[in-house]
Amino acid sequence: MGVVNVTPDSFSDGGVWFDPEAAIAHGLRLWEQGADIIDVGGESTRPGALRPDEPEEMRRILRVVAELAGAEVVVSIDTMRAAVAQAAVASGARIVNDVSGALGDPAMAEVVAAAGVDFVAMHWRGHSVDMQSRAHYDDVVADVCRELAARVAALTAAGVAPERIILDPGLGFAKLPEHNWALLRALPDLVATGHRVLVGSSRKRFLGLAGRDEQTIRPADARDIATAVTSAYAADAGVWGVRVHDVVATRDALAVRRAWRGESEDGR
Ligand code: PMM
Secondary structure (H helix, E strand, C coil): CEEEECCCCCCCCCCCCCCHHHHHHHHHHHHHCCCCCEEEECCCCCCCCCCCCHHHHHHHHHHHHHHHHHCCCCEEEECCCHHHHHHHHHCCCCEEEECCCCCCCCCHHHHHHHHCCEEEEECCCCCHHHHHHHCCCCCHHHHHHHHHHHHHHHHHHCCCCHHHEEEECCCCCCCCHHHHHHHHHCHHHHHCCCCEEEECCCCCHHHHHCCCCCCCCCCHHHCHHHHHHHHHHHHHCCCCEECECCHHHHHHHHHHHHHHCCCCCCCC
16 A cells, blocks of 8 residues: 655655645556555644644545546545545545544444445544553553454444454554554454454654664654565565555565565566
8 A cells, every 4th residue: 555645744755745736646656666555645643743624635635536546546545534535435435544443533434334445444542633642551462452343343333344344553643662563563463353454654753763762763764664674574464455655665575575485476
């Protein structure tokens, strides 16, 4: 899954693809580079971020979704708003990626159930403005698995088919670095739920800190090698997808993994 943030303020690429034309061109480029899905988002979720209002979020994403979908690209819409999800699906999006797991908008589960599309339910504890104050766990793996299971129960009760639900541990969302690493180690537990699993480690701060400290942390634009390594390990753990900014690096990592294992190309 390649990332197209149509935002002025995302932590890793904020502002670069804010112009719709640039965002569309970027999505097409990531698709040509071998992404299987392009994830279009109009709201930054960086720690401390303030939310755009709904008309502004719609304005940012709708043309980008429509043009990419019109070019036969498989598009997911990264939104916490039911109305935005609904409009994006009407414009051709095939997956709704909700970092709040349908907690952010009480209408989301019903909209997704009615649309009959895939739904990414990410682990989330509250909006970005103060989410890091919620990074408290007894046992991060058990707590995240339990809170995700509660989302699955709520979604299926609203009519979402269980096989449509993709689970995501929500790396960096109300998580400290040690929480992210524990969740990555426990990916097989999430895979064992039988749901498809998506992982979003790309360019996140904890990867900048691997083997470094606060003084020597890799900047966001120097975290793509670290990201690609996590893509290969995530594939080993059996995940369905990885959400990344640099598609070429992850495709390379996955090609090396396949060759190492004596597997053939996956056809794209
Ligand atoms: N992370 C971000 C945004 N959307 N969606 C899913 N499913 N999982 C994630 O980990 C995730 C996400 C934040 O990263 P960005 O600002 O680089 O897009």
